[in-house]
Amino acid sequence: KPDLEIAMRAEPYKIPAEGTVEYQYFVIDPGFTEEKWIKAAQVIPGNRSVVHHAIVFIRPPDDQPFRGVGWLTAYVPGQRMIPMPPGHARRVPAGSRLVFQMHYTTNGTEQEDLSKVGVIFADPAKVTEEVITLIGIDQEFEIPPQAENHEVKGRVRWMPKDGKLLAIAPHMHVRGKSFEMSAEKPDGSTTLLNVPQYDFNWQHSYVLSEPVPLSxxxxxxxxxxxxxxxxxxxxxDPTQWVNWGDQTWEEMAVVFLEVSDPLKKSEEKSGDSLQARMKRRQARNDSTPVEDVLSEADRRARIEEQVQKFVNDFFDRLDTNHDGVLMRSEAPVALRTRFGQYDHNNDQAADRSELEAIARRRFDR
Incomplete structure (x- = not known):
């Protein structure tokens, strides 16, 4: 039994009898006035006859650092809730909202839905690993008509160096045929997952038999x-060109990765932090004070370099029309649910100054 059930809205959402229903997003305040750790979460569909899938995301306050895509849990065909290992939990910052992404399919009669999410809290004192969800994605593909084996390749662009890979969940639509994920290491490449017969109606999250160190x-x-x-x-329709899109007759090339990241980092365990290394250097050469090496000007310069790299990478990946502004409509589906984190003035667009402000908060810690 969950510790708390949270409905997607106060009143049921009405689904028409026919036609296409665009993705619906419902933002709810769960009333978390302090940080919460969640060790289990499950979507409870209100009406399974029309709920094709549902994803619940965490939207933290704008001033809160947060990693990953904000995934909390999901309901998709064939997928079951995966229990977390002992000591593992997801962090929900105080003041966070929950965003329900709902995909409905009509069934010939008008319907209503009031889906919920049930959560079980973890004791913060017993949490040793934060679980986050990373994403690998390619949105720029075009599948030609009659193509029997069209490959779309992508990669995961960031990983926590102390983390471990726990599970892999590929996602495509009805033209999805197979999926493979590999890891590049200094000594060669290793296949982590091979799904030779992908089935849209039976989507799995594949838990690895042994977690894979990302280091x-x-x-x-x-x-x-x-x-x-x-x-x-x-x-x-095999005569059509197929591009990225939310609906089933369009396509997606996405993989979600469940990753654990220890709360106590390796440099904390070994004492091999930047300051520790510089103190050892000072011990070898007392004529160079640590304060000089870590001067405020140098620190600020390093932060600004990180900021500009972050912002440039962000727009290179996501600004499809290269106008220096990311519109909400351009953003990947997973990013749209927490677009307010980037769009401070709520004009449905994120410009460079907004991204720079976020990056400075992120790196100046």
């Missing part, structure tokens, strides 16, 4: 293969 990995790459030919019995 040994230089890159995480994936290949999503699509069948847009007449041989695919689920293909709605």
């Amino acid at each position: 040994e990995i230089t890159n995480l790459n994936f290949t999503a293969t699509f069948d847009n030919s007449e041989k695919n019995p689920f293909n709605p």
